[in-house]
Amino acid sequence: MTHGSSPLRAVDGKGKRWRGHARRWAAAAALLTLVACSEPVTPPLTVGMNPWVGYDPLVLARDRGLTDARKVRVVELPSASETLRHMRNGLLDAATLTLDETLRLAETGSDVRIVAVIDASTGGDVVMAAPRIAKPAQLKGEFIAVEDSAVGALLLQRMLQQTGLSRADVKVTNLEVAQHLSALQSGQVAAAVTYEPLASAMETAGYHRIFDSRRIPNEILDVLVVRADVLQQRPEAVDALLSAWYAGLNVFLLDTPGAAQSLALGTDLSPADYEAVLDGLAFFSREASASELTGSPPALVAKGQVVADALMAIGLIRQSPRWEALIDSGPMQRLQANEKTP
Secondary structure, rough: OOOOOOOOOOOOOOOOOOOHHHOOOOOOOOHHHHHHHOOOOOOOEEEEEEHHHHHHHHHHHHOOOOOOOOEEEEOOOHHHHHOOOOHOOEEEEEEEEEHHHHHHHHHOOOOOOEEEEEEEOOEEEEEEEOOOOOHHHHHHEEEEOOOOOOOHHHHHHHHHHOOOOOOOHOOOOEOOOHHHHHHHHOOOOOOOEOOOOOOHHHHHHOOOEEEEEEOOOOEEEEEEEOOOOHHHHHHHHHHHHHHHHHHHHHHHHHHHHHHHHHOOOOOOHHHHHHHHHHHHHHOOOOOHHHHOEEEEOOOHHHHHHHHHHHHHHHHOOOOOOOOHHHHHHHHHHHHHHHHHHO
16 A cells, blocks of 8 residues: 555544544444434535544544535544444445455445545554464464454455465454454453554554564555445535545645644554554555546556455455446546646
């Protein structure tokens, strides 16, 4: 994941973070339910995200008033699994997801479109292990915590393949990422498939990384996904979402220390540690994202097919997606056209 400006990676994307916010997430879920049940004349587009550093520019845009609250509402959810569940249930209009999660979402019947490629993982997705596990080969016969998500399964599969092990050689335990540290500390598992900044918190607690996404370049990409009906019926709201993302990203890149100061609040990371975490990802610029979405076929298809093949190999999807239906470059092209208009 090395497109765009500088390598940056952030987990949860918000001013007040993932840890200890069960009440906020419950309130957000209740709010989403109310939004789904009510019928406002011009409802804001509701975009959901889970804890992940690469989504933080959108949180920064919200917290600094760079979004139009009448058009875009940013909702933080506790995990990728919850984000996917809310998308499937129609409680979200859009979401930040990994490409592999998007492929699974599309295969289960959700009619969605990729409208932007936002970042690539260059070490931000990690397998953390207990001190007694020095290398991946030592995980044979051990329990490994993995969130029930495509990205966790993909990273685990790639590690096992490169180590010469199979999934049958390890004991997979499905746990939400928020439970991984306690599972390691209790000895329930010997390793956990996680991501930043949770991985850094585990390092602070005495665990260490034995594999990360640097070993599988261009396979873990984050994308901005919008429901097809929303894209058709409310294109101006989708345009506002893209504008909010790039406004937040611009501030993030121009003043990374200042962004880290606010975004680190509520995490176990200091602002300096937060900045260090960002070495695990690379953001895509507008131009880089547009380049991925255009062409015949779009450049993203080649990278995406590698991911699709891997997911089919481990049984997470049954067939390749219809890329021409899944990718929509229209909103990005409008954004670029509007920027050129005096």
